[in-house]
Each structure stands twice: as C-alpha cells, then as structure tokens.
Amino acid sequence: MSAPPAFEDIAEAAQRIAGEAIRTPVVESAILNDRVGARVLVKAETLQRTGSFKFRGAYNAISRLAAHEWPGGVVTCSSGNHAQGAAEAARLCGLKAAIVMPADAPALKIERTRRSGAEIVLYDRLREDRDAIARALCAERRAAFIPPFDHPHVIAGQGTAGLELAEQARAAGVEALEAVLVPASGGGLTAGVALALRRHFQLCAVYVVEPEGFDDYARSLASGAREKNAQAAGSICDALLIGQPGELTFAVNRTLLAGGLAVSDEEAMAAMAFAFHELKLVAEPGGAVALAALLAGRYRPRGGAVGVILSGGNVDPALFARAIGAGGPLS
Amino acid sequence: MSAPPAFEDIAEAAQRIAGEAIRTPVVESAILNDRVGARVLVKAETLQRTGSFKFRGAYNAISRLAAHEWPGGVVTCSSGNHAQGAAEAARLCGLKAAIVMPADAPALKIERTRRSGAEIVLYDRLREDRDAIARALCAERRAAFIPPFDHPHVIAGQGTAGLELAEQARAAGVEALEAVLVPASGGGLTAGVALALRRHFQLCAVYVVEPEGFDDYARSLASGAREKNAQAAGSICDALLIGQPGELTFAVNRTLLAGGLAVSDEEAMAAMAFAFHELKLVAEPGGAVALAALLAGRYRPRGGAVGVILSGGNVDPALFARAIGAGGPLS
Numbered sequence: 001m002s003a004p005p006a007f008e009d010i011a012e013a014a015q016r017i018a019g020e021a022i023r024t025p026v027v028e029s030a031i032l033n034d035r036v037g038a039r040v041l042v043k044a045e046t047l048q049r050t051g052s053f054k055f056r057g058a059y060n061a062i063s064r065l066a067a068h069e070w071p072g073g074v075v076t077c078s079s080g081n082h083a084q085g086a087a088e089a090a091r092l093c094g095l096k097a098a099i100v101m102p103a104d105a106p107a108l109k110i111e112r113t114r115r116s117g118a119e120i121v122l123y124d125r126l127r128e129d130r131d132a133i134a135r136a137l138c139a140e141r142r143a144a145f146i147p148p149f150d151h152p153h154v155i156a157g158q159g160t161a162g163l164e165l166a167e168q169a170r171a172a173g174v175e176a177l178e179a180v181l182v183p184a185s186g187g188g189l190t191a192g193v194a195l196a197l198r199r200h201f202q203l204c205a206v207y208v209v210e211p212e213g214f215d216d217y218a219r220s221l222a223s224g225a226r227e228k229n230a231q232a233a234g235s236i237c238d239a240l241l242i243g244q245p246g247e248l249t250f251a252v253n254r255t256l257l258a259g260g261l262a263v264s265d266e267e268a269m270a271a272m273a274f275a276f277h278e279l280k281l282v283a284e285p286g287g288a289v290a291l292a293a294l295l296a297g298r299y300r301p302r303g304g305a306v307g308v309i310l311s312g313g314n315v316d317p318a319l320f321a322r323a324i325g326a327g328g329p330l331s
Numbered sequence: 332m333s334a335p336p337a338f339e340d341i342a343e344a345a346q347r348i349a350g351e352a353i354r355t356p357v358v359e360s361a362i363l364n365d366r367v368g369a370r371v372l373v374k375a376e377t378l379q380r381t382g383s384f385k386f387r388g389a390y391n392a393i394s395r396l397a398a399h400e401w402p403g404g405v406v407t408c409s410s411g412n413h414a415q416g417a418a419e420a421a422r423l424c425g426l427k428a429a430i431v432m433p434a435d436a437p438a439l440k441i442e443r444t445r446r447s448g449a450e451i452v453l454y455d456r457l458r459e460d461r462d463a464i465a466r467a468l469c470a471e472r473r474a475a476f477i478p479p480f481d482h483p484h485v486i487a488g489q490g491t492a493g494l495e496l497a498e499q500a501r502a503a504g505v506e507a508l509e510a511v512l513v514p515a516s517g518g519g520l521t522a523g524v525a526l527a528l529r530r531h532f533q534l535c536a537v538y539v540v541e542p543e544g545f546d547d548y549a550r551s552l553a554s555g556a557r558e559k560n561a562q563a564a565g566s567i568c569d570a571l572l573i574g575q576p577g578e579l580t581f582a583v584n585r586t587l588l589a590g591g592l593a594v595s596d597e598e599a600m601a602a603m604a605f606a607f608h609e610l611k612l613v614a615e616p617g618g619a620v621a622l623a624a625l626l627a628g629r630y631r632p633r634g635g636a637v638g639v640i641l642s643g644g645n646v647d648p649a650l651f652a653r654a655i656g657a658g659g660p661l662s
Contacts, residue, residue: 025356027378046611047358108608276651277439280377280644282611313611320607321652 004252005152007199010159010192013060017160020092021056022048024161026168031278036294038301039174043165043309046281050112052239052312053161053189054078054085054148060157061146062089072141073097077130080109081239081312082148087118098143100134106238108316125241126232149188150246159192165307166200177201178304181261181290183311184208184217185242187249193309194256204307205258207299209290211235211265218260220245221253236265236319239286239312261299263292271295272323275310282320287312335583336483338530341490341523344391348491351423352387353379355492357499362609367625369632370505374496374640377612381443383570383643384492384520385409385416385479391488392477393420403472404428408461411440412570412643413479418449429474431465437569439647456572457563480519481577490523496638497531508532509635512592512621514642515539515548516573518580524640525587535638536589538630540621542566542596549591551576552584567596567650570617570643592630594623602626603654606641613651618643 027042045053062074073096076086083099090097097118101110102125114120123133138145147154162180169177180197182190187208194206208217214235219227228244235241245253263271268285271292275283283291290308293299299306321327358373376384393405404427407417414430421428428449432441433456445451454464469476478485493511500508511528513521518539525537539548545566550558559575566572576584594602599616602623606614614622621639624630630637652658 022359025358025378027356028353030380044611047356049361051611276613276648280375280382280613282607282613317607317652317655317657320655321648321657324648324651326648326652326658 002152002248004248005156005159005195007195009152009156010163010196013156014160014163016063017056017059017157020049020059023164024048026165026172027279027281028172029279036301039305040294041165041169041172041174041305041307042279042291043161043307044281045161045309045311046283046287046313050084050088051314052081052085052287053158054081055088056160057154057157057188058082058085058146059089061151061153062086062095063093064153065093065095065144067094070095070142070144072143074146075134075137075143076100076146076148077134078148079238079241080105080113081314083109083113084116084314086146087113087116090118091116098137100130106316109314112314149186150248152248155188155192155249155252158189159196161189161309162193162196166197169305169307174305176304177204177307178302179205179207179299180307181207181209181293181299182309183240183286183289184210185240186246187217187253188246189309189311190257191249191252195252198256206256207258208260209293210260210262211237211240211268211289212262214241215260215262216243217245218262220250221257221260224254226250237268237286237289239284240289261293263289263296263298267292267296269323272320273325276324281310282313282315283310284312284315333483333579335579336487336490336526338526340483340487341494341527344487345491345494347394348387348390348488351380351390354495355379357496357503358610358612360610367632370636371625372496372500372503372505372636372638373610373622374492374638375612376492376640376642377614377618377644381415381419382645383412383416383618384489385412386419387491388485388488388519389413389416389477390420392482392484393417393426394424395484396424396426396475398425401426401473401475403474405477406465406468406474407477407479408465409479410569410572411436411444412645414440414444415447415645417477418444418447421449422447429468431461437647440645443645480517481579483579486519486523486580486583489520490527492520492640493524493527497528500636500638505636507635508535508638509633510536510538510630511638512538512540512624512630513640514571514617514620515541516571517577518548518584519577520640520642521588522580522583526583529587537587538589539591540624541591541593542568542571542599542620543593545572546591546593547574548576549593551581552588552591555585557581568599568617568620570615571620592624594620594627594629598623598627600654603651604656607655612641613644613646614641615643615646
C-alpha cells in the first residue's frame with residue numbers, strides 16, 4: 001500500500017489541475033436554508049468537467065505520466081464517472097485510454113466515455129472481477145493502471161473539491177462549518193475532502209453518505225475493519241456500488257470521519273427532484289445522496305453551516321424524468 | 332416617462348441587492364466551447380433566488396418603498412418570473428403583494444409565487460388588459476405598482492447581472508468579450524446588461540434573443556420604432572410573450588444594441604436538452620433562447636469570447652421531460 005496523501009499533496013494537486021478542471025461554484029438557496037434550518041453550501045461538482053468530481057483525481061494522476069513510457073496509455077475500471085474523468089484526462093494528456101465498465105452501467109455514461117476517444121471493455125459486474133481484467137490489459141499493452149479511488153494522486157485530486165469548498169465557505173462568511181456530507185463508494189472523495197477540511201475547519205465533522213444496503217463504509221467506520229456489502233446490485237445509485245472501502249481511503253477515513261449515513265433510493269430521487277425545482281441543478285441518484293441525507297433529516301444541523309457535495313450529474317433522461325415526477329416506467 | 336438608468340444606478344443596485352440576491356456563477360464548459368469554437372461564458376441566472384434574474388430588479392425597486400406609505404403593499408403583473416421575484420422581494424421587505432398573472436401561466440410559476448405569500452389575480456391574456464387590472468388594484472389598495480421591466484430601478488437591478496458577468500469575465504482572463512446574447516421580452520434585462528457592459532467591454536455587441544413570431548424587439552431595433560407582435564400566444568417560451576418593447580427599455584436598447592436574433596421552439600428545447608446533458612443546469616424554454624441562438628448558429632463567434640445569459644429555470648417537469656426526450660405528450 002502506498003502512503004496516504006497529506007494536505008500538501010492536495011494543495012499541489014490544485015495547482016496541477018487548475019488549467020483544466022473547473023473551480024465549481026458553491027450554491028446557496030434560501031429555500032434549502034429555511035427547509036433545514038441552517039446555511040447549506042452545496043458544492044456543485046455536477047458542473048465539473050465530465051459531469052462529476054472524478055475528473056479532478058483522474059487528471060491529477062494521469063497528467064504525471066510520460067506518454068513515451070506508456071505506449072498503451074491508461075487503463076481503469078469504473079461504473080461510469082471515473083470512466084469519463086479518466087478518458088477525458090487521457091485525451092487531454094495525449095494518452096490512449098481503455099476503460100473496463102460494467103455492462104449494466106447507464107448507457108449515457110458509456111456513450112460519454114466513448115466520445116472522449118476511450119476504448120470501452122464491458123464486463124459482467126456480478127460474475128467477473130474488473131480489477132483482474134484491467135490488470136491483464138495493463139500487462140498486455142504496457143498501460144498504466146489508474147485506480148478509481150485507492151491511489152494517493154486520485155485522493156489528492158478529489159481533495160481539491162474540499163479545498164475549494166473550504167475557501168468558498170470562508171469567502172461566504174462562514175465561520176463554523178459544522179459538518180460536510182459526502183457521497184461515498186470507494187471513499188476517495190471523502191478522504192480527500194476530509195484531509196482538506198481538517199486544515200481549514202478543524203472541528204468540521206465529515207460524513208460519508210451511502211445508499212441503504214450499500215453502507216459498507218458506515219459499517220467499516222463503526223467496526224474499525226473494512227466490511228463488505230452483502231449485495232452488488234439493487235440500488236439506483238449506480239455510482240455508489242463498490243463492495244468495500246479502499247485500503248488507502250479507509251486508512252485516511254477511519255481516523256478523520258465522524259461516521260456514515262445512509263439513504264433510500266426514494267430519498268435520493270426526492271433530492272434529485274428538490275435539486276431540479278429549487279436549485280435548478282441536474283444531479284444523478286448517487287450524486288444526490290448527501291443532499292438527500294440532509295433533506296431526510298439523517299443529519300440535523302446544530303447551528304453552524306453544513307456543506308453538501310453534489311458529486312455528479314450524469315443521469316439518463318428517463319430516470320431523471322421519473323425522479324421529477326414526469327416519466328413513464330423505466331425501460 | 333422616467334429617465335433611463337445610468338451605469339451608476341447599476342453599481343448602486345448591486346450594493347442594495349447584495350445581501351439578498353445571489354451572485355450567480357458563470358459556467359464554462361469545454362464541450363460547449365468546442366461546439367461553437369469560442370470561449371462561452373454562461374451566466375447562470377437560473378441559480379438566482381426564485382429561479383430567474385427577475386429577483387434582482389424587483390428587489391432593487393421594492394426595497395426602496397416604506398411600508399407605512401403603502402398599506403396595500405405592491406402590485407405587479409407578470410407571466411411568472413417577475414411574479415416570483417416581486418413576491419419574494421415583497422415578503423423580505425415586509426410588504427403585501429398582489430400579482431396579476433395570466434390564467435395560462437405555468438402551474439409551477441403560479442404555485443411558486445403563491446408560496447412567497449402573494450395574492451394571485453388571474454386574467455385572460457388574450458382578452459383582458461393586465462396593466463389596467465393592476466392599476467385598478469393599486470388605486471383601490473394604496474399599493475405601489477412595480478412594472479415588470481419598464482422602470483429605472485427594475486432595469487438597474489437587472490443590470491447587476493451584466494455587471495457581475497463583466498467582472499467574472501475579467502476574472503476568468505477574458506480580454507475581449509465580443510458579444511453577449513440576452514433572452515428578451517420587455518427588454519429590461521437586456522437594457523441593464525447593455526448599460527453595464529458598455530462600461531467594462533466597450534466593443535461588446537449585445538443582442539436580444541426572442542422566440543420566432545415574437546421578435547418585436549428585433550423588428551423595433553431595425554425600424555427604429557416600437558413594433559408589435561402579430562400574435563399573443565403560440566410559443567412554449569412563456570416568459571417571452573410581451574407584445575411590444577418597453578418605452579424606457581427601448582430608449583436604452585435602441586442606442587446600445589447590435590441587433591436581434593430569433594429561435595424556434597425546437598431550438599429552445601434543444602438548448603434545454605444541451606443544458607441538461609452538458610451543463611447539468613435546468614433551464615426553462617424562454618431562459619434558454621440565448622444559448623439556443625448560439626447552438627443553432629444564429630450568432631457565429633469571430634474569435635473572442637461570447638457571453639450567454641441563461642435567464643430562468645422555472646419549468647414544469649412534464650415540459651422539461653419532453654425537452655430531454657423522456658416525456659410523454661404534454662397534457
């Protein structure tokens with residue numbers, strides 16, 4: 001296992017990604033503040049390049065590779081958002097990319113990954129081991145493996161979202177950021193955000209938010225060991241179905257996090273509808289779980305401001321229409 | 332007719348609204364830039380309080396009223412966005428509000444106006460005169476009339492969006508802002524934006540963008556006189572159906588604008604779909620027409636950066652679902 005990143009790695013990542021990544025806005029809504037009884041800062045990573053925070057970590061890792069050393073470019077595995085981030089980062093860096101994606105990933109995510117020029121290798125999420133497929137491709141092609149979360153450069157890159165949130169909270173006059181809620185699967189975003197916030201808001205409680213039934217991180221934080229999910233399918237939050245916390249992310253998160261929260265699919269859909277009506281932002285189910293936790297009262301503000309990461313917006317139109325109450329049954 | 336506002340009135344309005352209005356972000360997208368071959372700065376007024384730029388002008392006008400002088404509060408007429416902006420501004424200022432709205436306004440806009448505590452007075456857009464109804468209410472109740480666009484404080488308030496856009500363009504390293512495209516109906520936003528930009532980017536060409544068949548502003552700019560639309564219904568751009576340019580707004584716009592562009596309903600819907608997929612922003616049809624003009628090639632960039640105002644996002648879910656290709660027929 002590599003060493004976990006430190007705060008300085010996040011500050012360095014921020015400089016590295018500055019020309020290519022978006023400094024996403026923090027959105028505040030009077031309606032949301034009234035609804036939960038606190039100032040809520042929504043970090044809109046939906047507006048990040050490729051539609052999710054994943055571009056940050058992917059670019060921070062991939063832009064360090066010398067093209068002549070990696071004739072096969074990069075290989076990674078992803079349910080869709082890291083796929084898009086890595087494919088776009090590779091394109092910008094002049095590297096080939098092959099992405100191992102589950103055959104049941106949303107069509108939209110597969111198509112958007114392909115348009116960055118990446119080769120897509122589909123696998124069966126319930127029967128095949130994506131890491132094994134990816135590592136075999138790397139060996140065959142002399143390609144670099146870019147893990148979706150368990151890598152110091154990836155974690156540091158995702159942490160830049162937390163660094164920006166801290167700076168934006170200060171600029172918005174926030175003195176006490178009491179909690180930040182972060183959608184989590186492998187835990188890379190949460191680890192990076194927690195590292196960044198510890199520097200700026202020492203007392204801030206950082207929570208992972210997961211779909212019900214996929215709360216491996218919450219259970220791992222409670223037990224102190226990396227627990228697994230019992231199931232591998234069965235939530236609309238396609239971005240959040242990783243079966244177990246990362247080794248490296250868990251090493252960071254177990255010492256820095258306040259705990260884990262879980263929301264139902266219905267609560268995630270209701271948060272998507274809230275984001276549509278009140279924030280005018282497009283969120284995907286997995287991207288909306290932190291907002292959902294706040295709206296559903298899973299976290300109750302205690303007087304300070306609360307940060308929420310809206311982590312991704314890559315959602316098929318049919319599912320989005322259903323979430324806002326205007327769709328037919330899903331095909 | 333009052334005197335048109337000057338640049339200083341916009342700067343003053345910016346200070347007045349600062350505590351209550353949102354400084355909305357400018358969103359930039361690599362996909363959009365590639366698509367049109369220029370840097371495009373999208374000013375996301377969809378993220379403004381009440382979901383459109385209208386809160387700016389309404390608050391700038393209404394916050395100057397002393398409650399004891401206006402026991403009946405404020406009265407205005409609006410197809411929906413000014414209604415919400417004025418109702419919310421009145422609520423914040425402790426004033427009553429009565430809003431004269433067309434009976435065929437989107438249900439969502441009527442409901443959102445009502446929740447700010449305003450009284451809604453519905454009228455028949457094809458047979459009744461909304462101004463007459465509003466003025467009768469004002470006389471009856473000792474209420475102040477807050478016009479939706481033809482008022483110096485309203486124009487100056489809307490101009491703060493242009494002031495922010497200019498500052499944000501500078502901060503983003505834009506040296507030449509060659510054009511800004513603005514959705515227009517009465518022309519208040521355009522007039523304010525043109526006044527603000529003239530100070531910061533003297534060579535910037537400002538265009539009004541209207542729905543086809545409702546291009547009274549474009550024809551007025553061409554003829555030099557305030558022309559009328561032949562029709563009063565028949566576009567999905569419900570926010571942009573005013574029949575004639577305002578007197579005051581036209582006095583400003585005729586000297587400052589480069590011209591007018593028009594887009595079809597289909598182009599507006601395609602721009603809504605683009606905003607959903609690529610920008611992850613929710614736009615209503617009328618709010619998307621400036622983006623539509625750019626995407627449809629009605630304006631072709633000549634090497635500099637282009638600003639686009641995404642002016643509102645208050646759209647019924649069924650229409651939104653249809654725009655993104657996931658809805659059934661509209662009821």
